[in-house]
Amino acid sequence: MQRVLTQQDINTDMFTITQSTYETDEQLNAIFENGKCNPQLFDLAQGLVFRCHIIYYKQISSNNILSDKDIIIFNFHHAFFDYPSMNIFLHDLTQTYKTGQLTTDNATTLRYIDYAVIEQQMSMTGASMFWLDALHDSHLDQSLSLPYDRYRLTNEHQTNRTTSIFFDFGQDLSHSFLMYASSNNIKQEHLAFAIYFIFLFKLTNDEKDLCISMNIDNRYRDELKSILGLFENIIPLRCQLDPHWSFHYLLNYVREITTNSMTYSYFPLQRILNQHPNVSKPAFLDISFEFLSSMTNSDNKLIMIGDSQLSSIPVANHNGIRYKYDFSLLIQHDLSINQLSCTINASLDLFNVETIDKISRRFHLLLNQLFTSVDEQMNKSIYEISSILPNERSLIQSMNNTQVSFLSPVTCIHHAFVYQVIKHPQKLAVELDEQSLTYCELLYYVQVLALTLLNKYHVFPGEIICQCVERSLSMVIGIMGIQMSGCVYCPLSPRDPQHRLHALVQQTSGRLVLVHHLTKTTFDYDIVLPDIDSSLTNTETSSIIHVDRLSYVTVIPDNVAYIIFTSGSTGTPKPAQLRHRNFTQSIQSLVHVDIFNKNDTIIQMARCSFDLHVQEILGALIIGATVVMLHPRGNVDFEYLFTIMENKQITFLYSVPTLLALFFNFIKDNKTIDIMQYLRSLCTGGERCSVQLAELLQSIINNDCSIWNLCGPAETTLQSLFHRVDSQVDTVTIPLGRPLPNYSCIVENDFGQPPNANKEGEILVRGVGIFAGYLERDDLTAKALIEIDGQLFYRSGDLVRMDNNGLLHYQGRKDHQIKLHGQRIELGEIERCLLDITSISTCVVMKWNDDYLVAYVQSSFHTNEEELRQHCQSHLPPHMIPSFFIILDKLPLNPNGKIDRKLLPPPHFSSMQLTNSTELILPTNDMEVSIHHIWCELFKQNQISTDTNIFTIGGHSLVIMQLFHRYKIEFHLETNALSITDLFQHPTIIHHAQLILQSINTIHTLDDHPWSSLHIVLSRASFAQERIYLDEQIRFSSNKTTMKNMYVIPLFYRISSMKDHVSITRLHHAFQSVITKHNILRTALCIDSNGNITQHCLDANIILDDHMKSHGLTVINRHNDDHSHMTEMVKGILNQSDLFDLSKGRVIRFHILRQSHYSQDNVSYENDDLLSENDHILISIHHAMFDGASTSIFLRDLSLAYQSNDLFSIDDNSLQYIDYSIHEHIMDMTLSQEFWLLELKGY
Known part of the structure; x- marks a missing residue:
C-alpha cells in the first residue's frame, strides 16, 4: 500500500538538508559511493524517499551561499522516481526557487497515486492474451548460452561485482548506421535491436529462440509525462529468428515484434510472470538492451536554478559497482554530435574482464561488417555474418599450415x-x-x-x-x-x-x-x-x-x-576402408614429429578390433622398428606387462587413458618406476585424457620421455591431431592439439560456419588419411564425406573448441548432448567437473529412465557421495548435479581398455538404501512427521532420515515442484508464503519443516512442549545476534576508535604454578573438542537474499580436517617480561582487523603468549610442547556467540577435555543455540509485548 503523507505527518527532522565537506576527489567519491549503496538513507515506511546532500569544498558556508566547487546531490529512491522524472523535478525546482512557491491544484492535478489506482482498475484482458501468446512454449528459466567463464552459483557465493566497457562508433560507422535507418524508414532503436539479436545469435553459438528484457518508461499517455514517479516497466522481448533470414527480413520482423510488445508494454511484469507459475527464476531478466538518444553537449549539462548555473556530474558505473544484470548492452545516440557509442556491462561473477573485452571487439567488428558494404551484407543470411576476430582467423590459418613434403x-x-x-x-x-x-x-x-x-x-x-x-x-x-x-x-x-x-x-x-x-x-x-x-x-x-x-x-x-x-x-x-597410401603417409606424419621412429621398441597393446593395432604392427615394420607382442590378455596382466616393459626395454607405449591410469598406479604402488627408464614416447588416445592422469604419468616417466595426446577416428587413418603434454602448462584440460603434418581441419557450426574461439563446433578433417568410404554403404559414406572448396573432408561428429592459442579441445560427441527436464546438458561437463577432484581417477555420467543423472566414479580413496555432491553444487548449476553417485573401485573395461558402459551397475531406485538404519533420524515434531509422510509416499519408502538430502535419493527439479504445490495445499499456505527457491537450497525434511513453520501465519505456542534439538544447521539468527551483528556492521563500521573489535570477549589466563606444566598439544586437542561439542563456536552469520540475518553451523569434521585454520591456535614468543609490553601485545591481538570473520564462522581465536628461553644447552626450548610459569593463554570469542554466563560452561568443558585428552561423546539430540533461536522466533510473545508496552508507557 502507498500513502501520501500530509504536512502534519512529515517529520521535519527527516527532510533536512544534509551537509558535509570534502577536499580530495577520493573523499568526494566516497560520499558518492555512500549515496549509492547505503541502505539507511531511505525509510519507505516513513516516507523518506528523497535526500538532498550539499557537499562544501573544504568548509561549510557561513552565509548559506554555495561557491564554485560546492556540490549538490539529489538522491531518490527508485520506487518513486525514474529517469524521465528528472526533467520534471528540475523544472519544478527552478520554478520554486524563482518564485518561492510551486503552483499546484490538488483538485485537478493528476498525481502518481491516481495513476496507481487507475492502473489497478484497468482492464488488461487484451494485454494478458498477447503476452500469453508471445511467450508460448518459451523457456523463460533457461539462460542464454553466452560465453560465460563461470557457472552461476548460489547467492551466498556471489559477489555481485561488475565490469563496464565503452567504445565510440566513430564518425563513419555512426553515419552509416543513421543513414541506413533513415533511408529505410526504420527507427534507430529497431535497427539497434536487430543487430543485437544477431550478436546474441552469434555469442550463444546459434541459439534461435532469444528472449531478453527491455526497460520502458511506460508513460504511454500525455497526462503522465508531467508526473514524478516510477512508471518504468520491464517486459520480455522474444525473437524467434531463422538463421536463413536476411538482415532485411530480420529487421522487419524485429520492428513488428517490438511495436506489438510496446503496444502492450503497460502490462506489469509481475502479471507476465504469474502466467508462468513453474518458472522460479526468469532468465531473460539477466540480459538487457537499451537504446537512448540524448544531448550530451555542455549546454545540456547546464541546469539553471534562478540566475544560478549548475553543471551536472555523471556518476559512472565503474568496475566493482553492483549492477542488476548479468549482461547488458547500451547504445547511445548523442544528438549534439550525431554519433553513437556502446557500453557493455557484465557480471564479474560470470565473466572475466578479458572475455567482456573480446565480446566488445566482436560487437564492434559485427557493426563494421554490416555497414561496410551494406547491400552485400544486408542480403546475406544471418548465419553467414561472422563475428570471428582477425587474430582468431590467423590462428585457424596457422593451425592448418601443415604441408610437408x-x-x-x-x-x-x-x-x-x-x-x-x-x-x-x-x-x-x-x-x-x-x-x-x-x-x-x-x-x-x-x-x-x-x-x-x-x-x-x-x-x-x-x-x-x-x-x-x-x-x-x-x-x-x-x-x-x-x-x-x-x-x-x-x-x-x-x-x-x-x-x-x-x-x-x-x-x-x-x-x-x-x-x-x-x-x-x-x-x-x-x-x-x-x-x-x-x-x-x-x-x-x-x-x-x-x-x-x-x-x-x-x-x-x-x-x-x-x-x-x-x-x-x-x-x-x-x-571403414583404408588405402595403402592413407596408412603409409599417416605413419610418415607420425615419424615426422618424432612420435615414434625406427629406433623404437614398440609394445603391442591394442586389441585387434581397434585400429591402433595396425599402427603398432604394420606401422613399426614399415619404418624399421621392433614390435613386442604380448600373450593373449597380456595387456591387462600388469605383472606380466611390467616384466615385458623391463626385459624388452620398451621405448614406445600407446594405450587408452583408463588402462594407462590403472597400469601406472600399479607401478606407483609397487614402487617400480625404474622400468620406465627406457620409455621415450608415451601416447594416449581414444578417450579424454585428464590432467590428473597427465600428472600421474609425468611423476613416473623419465625427463626425456614425451607424453602425447593423440586423436583421430579410424576414418582418418590412426591419428589426425596431436599434442605434446606439459603438465606444468596443461593444468585445466589436456588439449587435442593441432593437425598432424599433411592433415588439416575446420570447425563448423550447424550452418557450416566457423564458430567463435572457445565455442564448440563439429570438427571436419582433411588430409592424407581420409578413408575410401564404408564398404557397400554409400549412404553412410555420403553423410561422412563432404567436399568443401574442392577438398574432401570427413565429418567426425566430434565436438571441439579452439582456444586462444589455436589448440583444439574435445567437448564431446555431437549426439551425446542430452535433455533432462527441459534443460540441455552436456555430460562431459559434469565429468570434467568431477575429474577436478584429485581422488577420482575416472568417471562416467549417464542418464537413466529419462529422469535421473547417475555418476559412476572410480576412486581408490575414501570418497563419499556427500563430498562429490558438495563439489558439484559449488561448481555446477543445480540441473547438472547427478541424482546418484555410484562409487566403484574400478569401472568395468572392454577388451580395448575403454570403459564398458553396458557393464555399469544400474541404480536400483526402488530398493536403494536411503539411509543407514543406525543413522536414521526420525521426525521430532508434528510438522516433520507430516513432511516425512509426504516424502515417503512420493519416493515409495517406509522410512527416510529427516536429514537426508532429497537430491541423494532421486529427487530433482520436478520433484521439488511437486512438493511445493503439495505443501501449499496440505498446509494452507498463502500464495507468496513459501519460495520454491528456498526448497531447492534447503533440501531436507528438517529444513522444509522449518521453512513451512516460518511461513504459517498463526503459530501455536510451544510453551507446553519441551524444547528439543531440531537437527538443523541453518536458520535465522537470534534477536541478540541480530542486534550485535547490525550494531557492528552499521553503528561501529565507521567508528574511528582504535578499538577495532567492539564485541570481543577476551579470556586471559596466566600459568601460575611452577610445578605443573600445560601441554600445548593436549590444550589444542581440548580446544577442538569444545568447538566440536558446541555448534555456536563454529557458526557463521550473514545476510541472505531476503535481507534476513541467518546463522549457519559449519561441519565440525571439515573444520578439524582443515587443522583448525579458521579457528587457529597461535603461539607467540615474547622477549620482554615488562607488564606494559604484555598489555600492548594483548591489545594488538584484540585489535587485529582479521581476528574474526563472522561470514566464515571464525568466531573464536586461541593465542599462547610464552616467554622465550635461550641457553647454550637448549636453543630449541621455545619449540617445546609444554607451557611453564608466567606463560599466558588468551582466548578471544565474539560476543555474537558468547556471553558472560557462557564462560563457566566453556572453561568446564575445556578442563574436562584436557584431562581426558579425548573428543567429547556428542549427543546429536542435545539442544544447541540454533535450536533456541528457532524456538525464540516462533514463541508467542504477546504477554511480553503487552508487559513492556505498559512498563514503558509515557517514558
Whole structure:
C-alpha cells in the first residue's frame, strides 16, 4: 500500500538538508559511493524517499551561499522516481526557487497515486492474451548460452561485482548506421535491436529462440509525462529468428515484434510472470538492451536554478559497482554530435574482464561488417555474418599450415616392409616372450603365407580376407601376408561372440577367415578357414612355387589395404576402408614429429578390433622398428606387462587413458618406476585424457620421455591431431592439439560456419588419411564425406573448441548432448567437473529412465557421495548435479581398455538404501512427521532420515515442484508464503519443516512442549545476534576508535604454578573438542537474499580436517617480561582487523603468549610442547556467540577435555543455540509485548 503523507505527518527532522565537506576527489567519491549503496538513507515506511546532500569544498558556508566547487546531490529512491522524472523535478525546482512557491491544484492535478489506482482498475484482458501468446512454449528459466567463464552459483557465493566497457562508433560507422535507418524508414532503436539479436545469435553459438528484457518508461499517455514517479516497466522481448533470414527480413520482423510488445508494454511484469507459475527464476531478466538518444553537449549539462548555473556530474558505473544484470548492452545516440557509442556491462561473477573485452571487439567488428558494404551484407543470411576476430582467423590459418613434403615416395605397405628388410635384414622385427623373428625371417614366413593364399586359395587383388587370431607371431605374419598377396585385411576379435563374428564376415562378403590353433573352432559353418600355423609348417608350397609369383601381384597405393569396423558397440558396425597410401603417409606424419621412429621398441597393446593395432604392427615394420607382442590378455596382466616393459626395454607405449591410469598406479604402488627408464614416447588416445592422469604419468616417466595426446577416428587413418603434454602448462584440460603434418581441419557450426574461439563446433578433417568410404554403404559414406572448396573432408561428429592459442579441445560427441527436464546438458561437463577432484581417477555420467543423472566414479580413496555432491553444487548449476553417485573401485573395461558402459551397475531406485538404519533420524515434531509422510509416499519408502538430502535419493527439479504445490495445499499456505527457491537450497525434511513453520501465519505456542534439538544447521539468527551483528556492521563500521573489535570477549589466563606444566598439544586437542561439542563456536552469520540475518553451523569434521585454520591456535614468543609490553601485545591481538570473520564462522581465536628461553644447552626450548610459569593463554570469542554466563560452561568443558585428552561423546539430540533461536522466533510473545508496552508507557 502507498500513502501520501500530509504536512502534519512529515517529520521535519527527516527532510533536512544534509551537509558535509570534502577536499580530495577520493573523499568526494566516497560520499558518492555512500549515496549509492547505503541502505539507511531511505525509510519507505516513513516516507523518506528523497535526500538532498550539499557537499562544501573544504568548509561549510557561513552565509548559506554555495561557491564554485560546492556540490549538490539529489538522491531518490527508485520506487518513486525514474529517469524521465528528472526533467520534471528540475523544472519544478527552478520554478520554486524563482518564485518561492510551486503552483499546484490538488483538485485537478493528476498525481502518481491516481495513476496507481487507475492502473489497478484497468482492464488488461487484451494485454494478458498477447503476452500469453508471445511467450508460448518459451523457456523463460533457461539462460542464454553466452560465453560465460563461470557457472552461476548460489547467492551466498556471489559477489555481485561488475565490469563496464565503452567504445565510440566513430564518425563513419555512426553515419552509416543513421543513414541506413533513415533511408529505410526504420527507427534507430529497431535497427539497434536487430543487430543485437544477431550478436546474441552469434555469442550463444546459434541459439534461435532469444528472449531478453527491455526497460520502458511506460508513460504511454500525455497526462503522465508531467508526473514524478516510477512508471518504468520491464517486459520480455522474444525473437524467434531463422538463421536463413536476411538482415532485411530480420529487421522487419524485429520492428513488428517490438511495436506489438510496446503496444502492450503497460502490462506489469509481475502479471507476465504469474502466467508462468513453474518458472522460479526468469532468465531473460539477466540480459538487457537499451537504446537512448540524448544531448550530451555542455549546454545540456547546464541546469539553471534562478540566475544560478549548475553543471551536472555523471556518476559512472565503474568496475566493482553492483549492477542488476548479468549482461547488458547500451547504445547511445548523442544528438549534439550525431554519433553513437556502446557500453557493455557484465557480471564479474560470470565473466572475466578479458572475455567482456573480446565480446566488445566482436560487437564492434559485427557493426563494421554490416555497414561496410551494406547491400552485400544486408542480403546475406544471418548465419553467414561472422563475428570471428582477425587474430582468431590467423590462428585457424596457422593451425592448418601443415604441408610437408616427404623424401620417400608414396608406396604400398608391403613394399615399404620389404625396403626395411633390405636395409637391415638381421634386425629384430617382432618378439613374443622367448620367440623372435628378424626382418629377414619374418619376410620368409610372410611370403610363404602369401603364396599359400595365392596358389592354394586362389585369392585375387582387392579380395577381403578376415583374420581371427589371438596375439601371437602368427597374427603379425597373417596381417603382412594378406598385404603381400594383394588382398584386404579385416581383423576379427576372438573375444567377440560367435554370432557377431559371423555377422561381420557376412558384411564383408569374405570367403576366407585366417585362423590359428587357438581360434580354428570359432567358426562352425560353411566358410574356408586357412590355418596360418599349418601353412607355415607346410614346406611343399615353397619348394614348388617360386617367390617370383609375388612380383606379378598388382597393387597400387590407391588400393584398399585394410578394413576396420567402427561404432560396433551400438547399431550395425560400419566397415571403414583404408588405402595403402592413407596408412603409409599417416605413419610418415607420425615419424615426422618424432612420435615414434625406427629406433623404437614398440609394445603391442591394442586389441585387434581397434585400429591402433595396425599402427603398432604394420606401422613399426614399415619404418624399421621392433614390435613386442604380448600373450593373449597380456595387456591387462600388469605383472606380466611390467616384466615385458623391463626385459624388452620398451621405448614406445600407446594405450587408452583408463588402462594407462590403472597400469601406472600399479607401478606407483609397487614402487617400480625404474622400468620406465627406457620409455621415450608415451601416447594416449581414444578417450579424454585428464590432467590428473597427465600428472600421474609425468611423476613416473623419465625427463626425456614425451607424453602425447593423440586423436583421430579410424576414418582418418590412426591419428589426425596431436599434442605434446606439459603438465606444468596443461593444468585445466589436456588439449587435442593441432593437425598432424599433411592433415588439416575446420570447425563448423550447424550452418557450416566457423564458430567463435572457445565455442564448440563439429570438427571436419582433411588430409592424407581420409578413408575410401564404408564398404557397400554409400549412404553412410555420403553423410561422412563432404567436399568443401574442392577438398574432401570427413565429418567426425566430434565436438571441439579452439582456444586462444589455436589448440583444439574435445567437448564431446555431437549426439551425446542430452535433455533432462527441459534443460540441455552436456555430460562431459559434469565429468570434467568431477575429474577436478584429485581422488577420482575416472568417471562416467549417464542418464537413466529419462529422469535421473547417475555418476559412476572410480576412486581408490575414501570418497563419499556427500563430498562429490558438495563439489558439484559449488561448481555446477543445480540441473547438472547427478541424482546418484555410484562409487566403484574400478569401472568395468572392454577388451580395448575403454570403459564398458553396458557393464555399469544400474541404480536400483526402488530398493536403494536411503539411509543407514543406525543413522536414521526420525521426525521430532508434528510438522516433520507430516513432511516425512509426504516424502515417503512420493519416493515409495517406509522410512527416510529427516536429514537426508532429497537430491541423494532421486529427487530433482520436478520433484521439488511437486512438493511445493503439495505443501501449499496440505498446509494452507498463502500464495507468496513459501519460495520454491528456498526448497531447492534447503533440501531436507528438517529444513522444509522449518521453512513451512516460518511461513504459517498463526503459530501455536510451544510453551507446553519441551524444547528439543531440531537437527538443523541453518536458520535465522537470534534477536541478540541480530542486534550485535547490525550494531557492528552499521553503528561501529565507521567508528574511528582504535578499538577495532567492539564485541570481543577476551579470556586471559596466566600459568601460575611452577610445578605443573600445560601441554600445548593436549590444550589444542581440548580446544577442538569444545568447538566440536558446541555448534555456536563454529557458526557463521550473514545476510541472505531476503535481507534476513541467518546463522549457519559449519561441519565440525571439515573444520578439524582443515587443522583448525579458521579457528587457529597461535603461539607467540615474547622477549620482554615488562607488564606494559604484555598489555600492548594483548591489545594488538584484540585489535587485529582479521581476528574474526563472522561470514566464515571464525568466531573464536586461541593465542599462547610464552616467554622465550635461550641457553647454550637448549636453543630449541621455545619449540617445546609444554607451557611453564608466567606463560599466558588468551582466548578471544565474539560476543555474537558468547556471553558472560557462557564462560563457566566453556572453561568446564575445556578442563574436562584436557584431562581426558579425548573428543567429547556428542549427543546429536542435545539442544544447541540454533535450536533456541528457532524456538525464540516462533514463541508467542504477546504477554511480553503487552508487559513492556505498559512498563514503558509515557517514558
